[in-house]
Amino acid sequence: MDTMPDGDATIDYGARIVTMIERRSVVGLVNAIHAFYRIGALEPILTASPNAVAQWVAEGAQKPVVNGPTLDALRVPARKVTVTVPYSVEFLRLTHARVDLAVNADMTHALRVAEDSAFCDAAPGDAARPASIFYEHVITGTGDPQTDFAALIARIPEEYLADVVLLLNAADCVALLTAGLADNQTLSVASGGLVAGLPAVVSGGVPRGAIGWCVPRLIALVDEGSRITSSDEATLEMTDGTLVSLWESDLAALRGERWIAWAPLANNVAGMMTGVLASNLAPTKRAKA
Template sequence: MKDDAGRYGFIRVARALALARGDVPEARAMLEAHYGDRCAELVFLERAIINVGAIDNPDDVALAGIAENFLALVGEYSIIDRIDEVMPDTFHRVVPYRPVLTGGATTAAWIPEAMIIPMGEAGFEIERIPAKKVAGLLVVTEELARVFAPRADRILGGELARALADEVTRTFLSDDAPSNASPGGIFYGASEIAGTGDIGQDVVNLLAEFTGDLESAVLVCSPLAGAAFAKAGEDEAGALGGYVLGIPFVTSTHMAGSVIGLVDVGQVILAEDGVGLDTSTHASVTASASGTGPATLVSLWQSNLVGVRAIQYINWALNPAAEGAAVFVDDAAAIVGALGKPTAQPAQPKAKRA
């Protein structure tokens, strides 16, 4: 396990800067008092603080150099990183906004001396994948922010990281349509096969419908479905993932209990551009007492609150030429048959691309 400075150094620096109202010497003194004059947090502070003059950053402070520490914490909860663990270097990663060739395949062939190299399938398109933003805002009392203790670090840092990861995971595993703000779900427009009532046969039928590359494929399902695989006799499967018919699979509570998906990860174009962290005690935020009632404007300064904002820049899309690279089945009867219990979870992939 990483040391606390590596895992939560970002939240410690962010908190010190917020409490110091952006005064770097004061923040440095605060960190020295709590963690010593040779602490890693001071190193983070020296390389992390830049004056940005951003309109939406009233304290005129941004955290740049420690963003990778926060991103690693987000990754502990994100489905993207969990897939990366079982299928390393398989996502088709690209640089945001740079031209990307889609639709064609990189090929190789034996050629005689002085002959041209054949291109193979010539059909391809040039696209640009922009980075989209998912944002999280953590607002706490100044009293809690002043608690420099490991438990407070885990509460503040872990809560913000988990919020971002949950939204990324929920969206990725959905069938939501893409929009100007969101990448949409990886199962948007995917083929749905009919359930058979038998979880093993469902996977066989998924394989029959799947046209992607099985060497870069992964199954995704809920922990409940993972447990059903184990009950059905898949010795390497369980609620936390494993293998089904030799295919790696990952589980997430953001996948509906009765849905099993199969995705060619190599056909998922993924653009990541890091994360931005800001702190403020002077901003105003909108809040609702019930979460659904009328929103009111709350001044952080007047309410003795501290805000930490995180924005992750990420986007993804299934290769438009890779039809059949994502398929799914929704078969509650199969889960009930294996486990003998209902699948009381929110519905997931259903809609088809118009």
């Protein structure tokens, strides 16, 4: 990266950030297995209550008609997640591939962590972020992995099983292996795999000890991409409240913005059970020296 990205360079830089996020984010990992229902921001989509029933009818016999479904128009606005990081101007102007990789990794990690957390944390939405797909669809397990996993699967409508993707915390893979729900030939901490024959993805956004599931084709996804902008003249208010003048400090700030949102198209298309797996059966974090 010869200079700070601006103009067309910011578009290209933003596209690279999107690509990196899609490869590692929980949304991208799930979508690679079963695609979400992609729509444009605020594009109206029609949802209907699932009470239509088909029946066999003899030739000439009266054709039964059920009560009409309740139709609703759903519009999903794009929500923005952003990160602003100041770097020294000298650092950004270094002509070295490692500088580019470092900035990419820094921005991508921050945006991906925020996106994964919002998708998986079971929290309600607000003016800034969408609700988690698991909001109001969380139950508590007994701590017996075999029993809890069977109970979790039993809650999934049978017609959805072929389209289900499981979501796990990567650190819980050891507990899954210990419980006999997977083996090291089919489940990887790095890339997920299969759990009891169902595809699974791993993400740090999933609460420890929990197992989630979703049916992507019944979840609307708005993804309007990302943008990277830069400035070396602004004054930034840091998270600790201090003000920093970029020009006076010989700094430049890169701001990454990503527009993404999701919304279930039906009531029972995602769920999560907490307390399924023992959180102590996992690699421990290395203590700081």
